Amino acid sequence: MPKQxxxxxxxxxxxxxxxxxxxxxxxxxxxxxxSPWYVGNSMTDLDKKxxxxxxxxxxxAESACTGAGVGAALAGMKPIVVHPRMDFMxxxxxxxxxxxxxxxxxxxxxxxxxxxxxGIINRGGEQGAQHSQALHGWxxxxxxxxxxxxxxxxxxxxxxxxxxxxxxxxxxxxxxxLYDQEDELAPIEETNLATQGxxxxxxxxxxxxxxxGHATLLASQAAFALCEEGVESxxxxxxxxxxxxxxxxxxxxxxxxxxxxxxxxxxxxGFSAEVxxxxxxxxxxxxxxxxxxxxxxxxxxxxxxxxLEKEYYISVEAVVDKAMQQVSSMETKNL
Numbered sequence: 271m272p273k274q275x276x277x278x279x280x281x282x283x284x285x286x287x288x289x290x291x292x293x294x295x296x297x298x299x300x301x302x303x304x305s306p307w308y309v310g311n312s313m314t315d316l317d318k319k320x321x322x323x324x325x326x327x328x329x330x331a332e333s334a335c336t337g338a339g340v341g342a343a344l345a346g347m348k349p350i351v352v353h354p355r356m357d358f359m360x361x362x363x364x365x366x367x368x369x370x371x372x373x374x375x376x377x378x379x380x381x382x383x384x385x386x387x388x389g390i391i392n393r394g395g396e397q398g399a400q401h402s403q404a405l406h407g408w409x410x411x412x413x414x415x416x417x418x419x420x421x422x423x424x425x426x427x428x429x430x431x432x433x434x435x436x437x438x439x440x441x442x443x444x445x446x447x448l449y450d451q452e453d454e455l456a457p458i459e460e461t462n463l464a465t466q467g468x469x470x471x472x473x474x475x476x477x478x479x480x481x482x483g484h485a486t487l488l489a490s491q492a493a494f495a496l497c498e499e500g501v502e503s504x505x506x507x508x509x510x511x512x513x514x515x516x517x518x519x520x521x522x523x524x525x526x527x528x529x530x531x532x533x534x535x536x537x538x539x540g541f542s543a544e545v546x547x548x549x550x551x552x553x554x555x556x557x558x559x560x561x562x563x564x565x566x567x568x569x570x571x572x573x574x575x576x577x578l579e580k581e582y583y584i585s586v587e588a589v590v591d592k593a594m595q596q597v598s599s600m601e602t603k604n605l
Contacts, residue, residue: 273454281423281455282312282444285430286350288458290320293348296434299326299335300352300388308354309390310449336362336387340370340439343385348434356389356443357403370439371414382437386430391445391483391534394579399571404534406482407541409441410511416463417512419443421486422471423453425509432463445534447484467515470522474504477528477593480519480545482508485532485584492589499590501597511541516548523549528596529562532589537566560596565589 276284289296302308304317304327317325328335332353339349353359359366366387373381389409393402410417416438420429426448433440440463471486472493481489486507493503504522508514523529529549533542542564550562565584573582 273456275452275454276423276427277311277452278423278426278449279311281427281453282430283314283316284455285427286313286316287319289348289431289434290316290324293434295346296348296350297324297326297342298350298352299328299339300354301328301330301332301335302354303327303352309352310446312444332358332361333365337365337369339385339387340365340383343370343383343439344373344381348384348386350386350388350434352388352390354390354392355401356391356405357400359387359389360405362387366409366415366439366441367412371412374438375414383439384437386433386436386440386442388442388444391443391447393447393572394583396574396576396579397572398574402572404445404483406443406511407533407535407539407544409443410514410541410544412512414439415512416440416510417443418463418466418510419482420509421448421481421483421507423451424455427455428458428461429463429466429509431458432461432466435460436463438463443483445484448487451487463510467510468506468508468518470504470518471507472503472505474502474526476502476526476597477530478504478506478519478522478526479530479532479589479593480506480508481532482511482541483534485534488584488586488589489532491586492593495586495590496593499594501593503593508545514544514548516545516552519545519549520552524553524557527557527559529558530589530593530596531562531564532584533564533566534584535566536569537564538569540566542566560599563592563596565592
C-alpha cells in the first residue's frame with residue numbers, strides 16, 4: 271500500500287477508521303463527536319460511515335459516559351471515550367481512577383477494563399484557566415493506567431491503535447497544538463502498547479532535550495535553532511508516561527552530560543521532576559557537566575489575556591536560551 275500524506279488530526283481519524291473497520295467491538299462515545307468544533311478533523315464523517323450506534327454523541331455527562339465505557343470494556347467491548355476538553359474530564363475521575371485503574375489488581379488479573387480515554391488539551395486563544403489545562407502528570411501518577419502522549423503524526427495514529435487494542439485502561443492524551451503537523455505515513459502495522467516507550471527523534475552530542483506531546487515539538491524546533499548555533503541536541507520523545515522507562519534517557523544523558531526537560535504542565539510536582547529524578551538515580555553525579563534543568567508552566571492558572579498568554583506559555587526561544595546557558599556553563603568552567 272502507498273504511504274498516506276496526513277496531518278495530525280486526520281492521522282487520528284485514520285486510526286479510528288482502521289479500528290472501527292477491523293474490530294466490531296470498538297465503539298466511540300463522548301461529547302461533540304459529530305461536530306468539528308469539538309474534535310476538529312479527527313472524526314470527520316465517522317458517524318456517517320459507521321453509524322450513530324457506534325459513534326455515540328452524548329449529552330454533557332462526563333462521568334456517565336466514562337462509566338458506561340468502563341462497564342462496556344468489562345463486558346468485552348473496546349470502547350473509546352472522548353473528552354473534548356481535558357479540564358472537564360475531571361468529572362470522570364471516579365470511573366477512571368477508582369474503577370478502571372483498579373479492577374485488574376482487585377480481581378487478581380481476571381478482569382481487564384480495556385477502555386481508552388482520549389483527553390484533548392486545548393490552550394491559547396484566550397480560553398482562560400478552566401479550558402487550558404494539561405493534566406498528564408496527574409494521570410501518570412496512578413498505578414494501573416497506561417498513559418500515552420503522542421507528539422508526531424505517526425504516533426497520533428499508531429499509539430491510538432495500540433492503546434485501543436491494549437487489554438489495560440489507557441489515557442490517550444491529544445494536544446490540539448500539534449494538529450498543524452503533516453507527514454507521510456506508512457501502512458498501519460499493529461503494535462503491542464506494552465513494548466512502546468521513549469524514542470530518540472534526533473541524534474546529538476551536546477545536550478539531551480526531553481519532552482512529551484507539544485513539548486516534544488518545542489524540543490525539536492529548539493534543536494534546529496541550536497544547530498545553527500553549533501550545538502547538537504539529542505531530542506527524546508517520552509511517548510509513554512506510565513509505565514515510564516527511563517533507560518533511553520539515561521543512555522542519552524551519559525553521552526551528552528546535559529539534560530533539559532520541557533513540560534507543558536505546571537512546574538511544581540510536574541512530570542519534568544519525575545524525568546530528572548529517574549535519570550539522576552541511575553547515573554553518577556560526576557557524569558553531568560551541568561545541573562539538570564526544566565522548563566514548565568509557571569505555578570499559576572492560565573491567563574485569559576492574549577498578551578499574558580505570550581508570557582505564560584513556553585516558547586522555542588526560552589528553550590534555546592536555557593539550553594545555551596547549560597552548554598555555555600561547561601565552556602566557562604573549562605576556561
